[in-house]
Amino acid sequence: MRPLDPDDGGGNMLFGGSVVPTEDTGSREERGDLVDQDMSAEPAADPGRRPIANAVPSGPDDENSEAPSTRHHPAAAFLGKEFLLWLWWRSESGYGNLELPHYGSVDLWIDDRIQFRTGGDDPQTSDLKGGAPATSAEAKMALVSGKTVETASVGMRVKDREFYFSLRSDPVELAGLKVPGEVNDGVDERIFERMFLLEEATGIVDTLFFLFCEERLSADWNPKTLPSIRSWIAGDPR
Amino acid sequence: MPLLSGAMGARRFLVQNGPASIRHELLLDSLQEAAFREPPSAARGGENMGWVSHGNLVVTEFTHEDTFYNQYMCFSLRVDNKRLPAKLLKGLLDLRIDAWKAETGRERCSSQIKTEIREQLELELYPKQLPSVQVYDICWDLSSHRLWLFSNSDRVSEKVRELFYRTFGYFLLPVGLVELVAGHERAGDWLPALDGIGHADYRPEVSR
Numbered sequence: 381m382r383p384l385d386p387d388d389g390g391g392n393m394l395f396g397g398s399v400v401p402t403e404d405t406g407s408r409e410e411r412g413d414l415v416d417q418d419m420s421a422e423p424a425a426d427p428g429r430r431p432i433a434n435a436v437p438s439g440p441d442d443e444n445s446e447a448p449s450t451r452h453h454p455a456a457a458f459l460g461k462e463f464l465l466w467l468w469w470r471s472e473s474g475y476g477n478l479e480l481p482h483y484g485s486v487d488l489w490i491d492d493r494i495q496f497r498t499g500g501d502d503p504q505t506s507d508l509k510g511g512a513p514a515t516s517a518e519a520k521m522a523l524v525s526g527k528t529v530e531t532a533s534v535g536m537r538v539k540d541r542e543f544y545f546s547l548r549s550d551p552v553e554l555a556g557l558k559v560p561g562e563v564n565d566g567v568d569e570r571i572f573e574r575m576f577l578l579e580e581a582t583g584i585v586d587t588l589f590f591l592f593c594e595e596r597l598s599a600d601w602n603p604k605t606l607p608s609i610r611s612w613i614a615g616d617p618r
Numbered sequence: 619m620p621l622l623s624g625a626m627g628a629r630r631f632l633v634q635n636g637p638a639s640i641r642h643e644l645l646l647d648s649l650q651e652a653a654f655r656e657p658p659s660a661a662r663g664g665e666n667m668g669w670v671s672h673g674n675l676v677v678t679e680f681t682h683e684d685t686f687y688n689q690y691m692c693f694s695l696r697v698d699n700k701r702l703p704a705k706l707l708k709g710l711l712d713l714r715i716d717a718w719k720a721e722t723g724r725e726r727c728s729s730q731i732k733t734e735i736r737e738q739l740e741l742e743l744y745p746k747q748l749p750s751v752q753v754y755d756i757c758w759d760l761s762s763h764r765l766w767l768f769s770n771s772d773r774v775s776e777k778v779r780e781l782f783y784r785t786f787g788y789f790l791l792p793v794g795l796v797e798l799v800a801g802h803e804r805a806g807d808w809l810p811a812l813d814g815i816g817h818a819d820y821r822p823e824v825s826r
Contacts, residue, residue, distance in 0.1 A: 548770070
């Protein structure tokens with residue numbers, strides 16, 4: 381192990397790294413050292429995001445870290461499942477269109493696969509595939525019987541770009557992300573385009589998650605939102 | 619190569635205490651030191667891993683042009699695994715043991731002899747066996763201290779975290795939902811509120 385620059389504890393930013401070419405600060409000879417790029421400039425932050433360098437858990441063997449651990453937070457066990465269910469509910473209300481800060485109008489739909497499971501050590505699972513399984517009676521019955529959403533294939537449209545991916549609940553991350561790439565030539569160009577699209581898709585999902593948090597942690601959750609979701613599950617439009 | 623084409627499965631990490639100022643040559647040197655190397659002997663099995671160029675898994679010389687793309691540092695983890703087919707090994711081992719019994723006139727073969735025969739067999743078979751090869755792309759955003767691993771596998775994730783720490787001296791912290799909450803400007807309200815909630819029961823009243 382060889383720390384690259386032990387005296388340098390630069391500001392960590394978890395978010396907000398937009399794909400912006402780094403400004404050329406002159407040749408190596410002109411600068412007279414080996415510094416290729418000045419990475420001290422903070423990237424443009426998305427709304428609602430802040431540095432969390434001291435709020436994230438330490439590494440697996442880092443016993444000396446003073447950072448409070450969020451890794452084993454009890455909410456981590458259910459937050460992803462509830463988020464997926466909320467996403468499904470929101471995708472079926474208002475024609476699946478959401479107005480998101482920073483991204484604008486986003487269309488969202490559950491695509492061609494949704495998986496459920498019960499809790500416990502010996503879980504039962506349901507895997508609905510093909511067509512639009514989220515609209516089927518079986519899907520709602522899975523929720524009625526207390527199953528949680530484990531994975532959903534999601535379609536998303538922002539501006540003229542369509543994304544398709546599978547969203548897992550634990551951990552919540554994108555799998556099988558298909559992006560609307562247009563560049564076919566040039567390694568540099570393909571990397572920039574695909575990283576831009578990956579960060580856009582991830583940023584939208586993050587923003588949706590923050591909307592979910594806004595509702596889930598508000599005082600209106602129990603009296604208003606939760607009953608609405610239950611009515612939707614029961615097929616009772618409210 | 620999900621970094622360049624095809625569907626992407628991606629996991630996010632935060633590079634803990636990532637440096638504000640980076641010397642690319644040092645990063646390349648570190649990468650080079652932990653580059654993938656063929657095992658010293660072809661007659662050994664097991665796992666072997668190291669960094670390779672993101673463009674070609676047999677290229678282990680890292681150049682500035684093929685590694686740095688503005689704020690991104692791109693490379694791949696190559697994991698080779700060489701195993702012998704268990705059923706083939708058992709079949710050949712049984713034949714060798716039978717031959718040993720016939721040759722020595724003994725009815726039983728001790729476990730020590732079995733081990734020796736097995737090791738001899740492995741020495742003969744491993745050089746003929748090609749490893750299974752897996753490659754996982756990595757993109758390190760040096761400006762935001764985020765790292766993208768193009769795999770959703772926990773096992774791969776742990777390998778990358780371990781080798782990344784050994785290579786660069788930085789921990790990779792997986793970014794989960796609670797970390798997202800902790801990174802939001804309303805974390806001061808939301809984190810305590812998270813402490814006070816449990817899994818909601820979404821079942822309609824009639825089914826409870």
